[in-house]
Amino acid sequence: MQSYDAIVIGAGVIGSSVAYHLARLGAAKVLVLDRLQIGSGTSTQSSGILRTHYSVIENVELAKHSWSVFNDFAGYLGDEEASAGLVKCGYLICAPDGPKLEPLRAALAGQERMGVEVRLLDQAAARELLPIAQFDDAALIGYEPEAGFADAYLVATGFARAARRQGVKIMEGVNVERLLMENGRVVGVETNQGRFHSQTVISTQNIWAGDIERWTGVPTPVKAERHAVLALEGPEAYSFKMPVFKDLGSPGMLYCRSYGGNQMLVSEGTVGETLAQPDNEQGDISMDYVVEVGGQVAERFPSFGEAGLASSWTGVYDVTPDWNPVLGRLPDVPGLVVGYGFSGHGFKLSPGVGLVLAQEALGLPTEVSLAPYAHERFRSGQLLTGRYGLGAVS
Ligand SMILES: Cc1cc2nc3c(=O)[nH]c(=O)nc-3n(C[C@H](O)[C@H](O)[C@H](O)COP(=O)(O)OP(=O)(O)OC[C@H]3O[C@@H](n4cnc5c(N)ncnc54)[C@H](O)[C@@H]3O)c2cc1C
Known part of the structure; x- marks a missing residue:
């Protein structure tokens, strides 16, 4: 049996x-299986949006550290060839009068307290940054x-290289x-290519994390949820110089960004379709759904009423x-x-999660406290639910 740190x-x-x-x-012998x-799980399906805007303050801290890495990916890795494919176009978020207004105000204030640069914009200033959108209903607009x-994909392969x-x-x-397992603690893994020994195993299995429940009996509070992403070709370009946009006023809490230079990538930030089994294969997207999301887009981006569907996944x-x-x-599974x-x-x-999990695995103090993210919170009821409610803004 081969042995690793x-x-x-x-x-x-x-x-x-x-x-x-x-x-x-400083870990000398590390094995990744x-x-x-590399990257063929759900990572390559990502919309790739980077922001520190969160209503959960712990996430702001992790995102802020991570942004500093993305901002100088090659320098951080000491690899001149590395690129995260970063497009630094900023992040615009707006809410109308209503239930999302105070959460937005509080989240922006939280970012400021954490030392993140955020600006409050009026409707005219927002239109200057994103001239293809209208902000007539916006009661509060934040810009990061x-x-x-x-x-x-570039980030996963960059870290791997x-x-x-x-x-x-x-x-x-x-x-x-x-x-x-030996005497109640983890001592390695069994694979389709034999056994590998280590006193420390780190599982980053995403939607397949249910394996841990099967292997250890400790519940994995995760479900696999499918989301659709559309690329729309409008009469006006959504150029890469225009900011990522989060529309808290739309029913689907839409997020949008430039895609392929002139198209709009758009998706909903709400609950998706729960899958019976973890599976990252492509699912169907109905034309009714495209029309429904297209209608929400046209409310904010009037000329996109004429947009065509360029692609979807x-x-x-x-x-x-x-x-x-x-x-x-x-805690119930020492070594994991x-x-x-x-x-x-x-x-x-x-980047920040990779750092803190590595620190935890090596028994070092963590850059950001892991206590709020503990599995225990699902037993104690001290959940980390964000002010926006359930959805990926968090
Ligand atoms: C449509 C979509 C849009 C998104 N947009 C954004 C966004 O804009 N911004 C943002 O921050 N995040 C976004 N995300 C989320 C982000 O992409 C994911 O949180 C992140 O990529 C997850 O990375 P991971 O390494 O945990 O998972 P994965 O990339 O899924 O990696 C898990 C890996 O584990 C492997 N594995 C599992 N079980 C085993 C096993 N038993 N043995 C060996 N290998 C195993 C799998 O093969 C896989 O490669 C989005 C996600 C999706 C799906």
């Missing part, structure tokens, strides 16, 4: 980031200049079938009851550290 299950943006940070923090390929979007350069071994096509979120991740040790349940917003947190 740490074994990471899963090579999405989270697992690759954990592996890189383990090596960066993925049943498919240090935000934008990036490419999750930097990890390999530091000696991490990444094996693709290896399925972890169970945890090996689906992606699957690993959703927890409070739409926030579970990070840290499972988990990072799952990102509920549609894990890409923007991935």
Whole structure:
């Protein structure tokens, strides 16, 4: 049996980031196992939006740290060739009078307290930044200049390459079938290619985290939820210089960004379709759904009433009851550290999450406290539900 300082299950943006940070923090022998390929889980389905706007203050802290990494990805990795595909176009968010107004005000104030630059804009200033939209109903508009979007595949492979350069071994096509336990603690994993030994296993399995429940009996509070993403070609371009936009006034709490230089990527920030089994295969998107979302888009972007559907796809979120991740040790399973349940917003947190999970796995103090993200909260009832209610803003 081969022996390692740490074994990471899963090579999405989270697992690759954990592996890189383990090596960066001095772990000499690290093994990453993925049943498919790096980034081939749900990471490549990501819309890639980066912001520190959150109503849950702990998330602001993780996102802020992560933004500093995205902002200088090559420098952070010490790899001149690395790119996160970052487009720094800013993030605009607005709410009309109504239930989302005070949560937005409080979240913007929270960001400011955390030292994030945010500006309050009037409708005219918002139109200057995003001239294809109208803001007639907007009672409050926030703008975060240090935000934008990036490419999750580039980030996963960037972390993986930097990890390999530091000696991490990444094996693709290896399925972890169970945890090996001895005297009540984890001592390794059994896979379709044999056994690998380690006193520390980090599971970053996303929608497949239910494996942990099967292997250990500890409940995994995650369901797989499918979401649709549309790319619309309008008569006016949504250029890459225009900010990402979050419309808290729309029924679907839409988010939009530039896509392919001139199209609009749009998706709803609300609850999706729960799947019976974790599966990131493509699902159907009905024409009724496209028309319904198109109608919401046209309310905000009047010329997009004429838009055509350029392409569409689906992606699957690993959703927890409070739409926030579970990070840290499972006390009932010594030797096991988990990072799952990102509920549609894990890409923007991935550098920071990789760092804190690696620190926790190595027994070091964590950059950000993991206590609020503990699995225990689902037993104690101290949930991390955001002020916007359930949905990926959090
Ligand atoms: C449509 C969509 C839009 C999104 N938009 C955004 C956004 O704009 N901004 C944002 O911040 N986040 C967004 N997200 C969320 C973000 O993309 C995810 O939170 C993040 O990519 C999850 O990364 P991961 O590493 O946890 O999961 P994954 O990429 O799914 O990786 C998990 C890996 O584990 C492997 N695995 C599982 N079980 C086993 C096993 N038993 N043995 C071996 N390997 C195993 C899988 O093969 C997989 O590669 C979006 C997600 C979707 C679906």
